[in-house]
Amino acid sequence: ETGVTQSPTHLIKTRGQQVTLRCSSQSGHNTVSWYQQALGQGPQFIFQYYREEENGRGNFPPRFSGLQFPNYSSELNVNALELDDSALYLCASSFWSYNEQFFGPGTRLTVL
Amino acid sequence: GDSVTQMEGPVTLSEEAFLTINCTYTATGYPSLFWYVQYPGEGLQLLLKATKADDKGSNKGFEATYRKETTSFHLEKGSVQVSDSAVYFCALSDSTGGGNKLTFGTGTQLKVEL
Numbered sequence: 001e002t003g004v005t006q007s008p009t010h011l012i013k014t015r016g017q018q019v020t021l022r023c024s025s026q027s028g029h030n031t032v033s034w035y036q037q038a039l040g041q042g043p044q045f046i047f048q049y050y051r052e053e054e055n056g057r058g059n060f061p062p063r064f065s066g067l068q069f070p071n072y073s074s075e076l077n078v079n080a081l082e083l084d085d086s087a088l089y090l091c092a093s094s095f096w097s098y099n100e101q102f103f104g105p106g107t108r109l110t111v112l
Numbered sequence: 113g114d115s116v117t118q119m120e121g122p123v124t125l126s127e128e129a130f131l132t133i134n135c136t137y138t139a140t141g142y143p144s145l146f147w148y149v150q151y152p153g154e155g156l157q158l159l160l161k162a163t164k165a166d167d168k169g170s171n172k173g174f175e176a177t178y179r180k181e182t183t184s185f186h187l188e189k190g191s192v193q194v195s196d197s198a199v200y201f202c203a204l205s206d207s208t209g210g211g212n213k214l215t216f217g218t219g220t221q222l223k224v225e226l
Binding site for chain 2: 101
């Protein structure tokens with residue numbers, strides 16, 4: 001059974017640029033959630049996707065957007081990057097009916 | 113809204129010492145409670161969970177009991193090892209209305225020394 005995978009592992013961007021992060025969910029899971037973890041902090045919920053529809057969003061501006069594909073993989077897009085967007089971005093997958101989420105290793109984004 | 117409060121770290125212990133990391137929560141519904149562990153440079157791993165009041169979650173010698181009356185979910189281990197050094201996150205998930213999201217505490221760093 002393949003776990004949650006994310007790509008890329010690390011990414012460096014400059015302020016104002018756009019970035020796309022990718023996540024493949026664990027086999028059998030139909031729900032993907034994205035979290036932002038700033039250095040020294042707990043993860044903060046960005047949004048969740050279920051069957052290709054956004055299902056719940058945290059306190060993040062519209063320049064954070066996402067997609068879920070028919071195979072349940074997902075993308076997180078961030079436009080107009082700001083310095084404060086530098087963080088570890090975590091993807092988690094789960095099965096809709098259960099609340100246990102399984103996390104990927106994360107993508108470390110640095111905005112200069 | 114939902115929130116989780118954890119004791120601040122770092123917590124430094126000698127090997128074989130007893131560990132307690134305090135966690136309290138605020139939630140409007142009937143949340144499930146979790147402890148996740150994060151090793152340096154890695155993502156989060158689920159350590160244990162409890163889905164209803166008085167449930168005890170346990171794994172790898174760690175335990176936590178869901179206490180609704182005190183809204184707490186303290187993590188304990190009787191004898192820590194150097195390999196337990198990591199950051200521990202308490203979290204809750206409220207599935208009221210369908211779906212779920214995790215609300216995390218700020219994390220507690222544990223350092224275990226020989």
